[in-house]
Every structure is written in structure tokens, then in C-alpha cells.
Amino acid sequence: xxxxxxxxxxxxxxxxxxxxxxxxxxxxxxxxxxxxxxxxxxxxxxxxxxxxxxxxxxxxxxxxxxxxxxxxxxx
Numbered sequence: 001x002x003x004x005x006x007x008x009x010x011x012x013x014x015x016x017x018x019x020x021x022x023x024x025x026x027x028x029x030x031x032x033x034x035x036x037x038x039x040x041x042x043x044x045x046x047x048x049x050x051x052x053x054x055x056x057x058x059x060x061x062x063x064x065x066x067x068x069x070x071x072x073x074x075x
Contacts, residue, residue, distance in 0.1 A: 002059070005043065005052045012039035 015036035022029035047054045 002052060002055070005046055005055060006059075008039055008043045008046070009055060012036060012043055015039055 015032055019029060019032045019036060022032060046052045
């Protein structure tokens with residue numbers, strides 16, 4: 001379960017970074033903002049429900065170091 005939480009957290013962070021590089025109000029920015037919101041909601045749903053705990057910075061680094069998250073979308 002913690003791997004899922006780490007993957008969602010990483011995707012959420014990438015989406016937020018990507019949004020910063022896009023023109024506000026553009027269709028791309030709108031889509032990325034929506035994806036970011038959904039990823040945030042998924043992360044919070046998992047951690048607030050008690051299904052998984054909020055990752056500490058150390059846990060997130062350790063888990064993400066072992067994941068193949070693909071290319072960083074921010075270039």
C-alpha cells in the first residue's frame with residue numbers, strides 16, 4: 001500500500017511542477033490542474049482513511065528511490 005501512496009504522491013508533485021510551466025487558463029493547464037486535484041484527493045483519501053499513513057520525507061525518498069516512475073514531465 002505504501003508503494004501506491006508513494007506513486008500517487010510523486011505523480012501529484014510532478015503535476016504541480018508541470019502546471020507551473022503552463023500558461024494559466026490554457027486547456028493544458030486546466031487539464032493538469034484537474035489531474036493534480038484528483039491526485040491530491042486520492043493521496044488524502046488513502047492517508048486520512050487510515051488505509052495508509054502519511055509518508056514521512058524519509059519514507060517517501062526510500063520508496064520513490066525504488067520505483068520506476070518514468071520520465072519527469074517537467075523536462
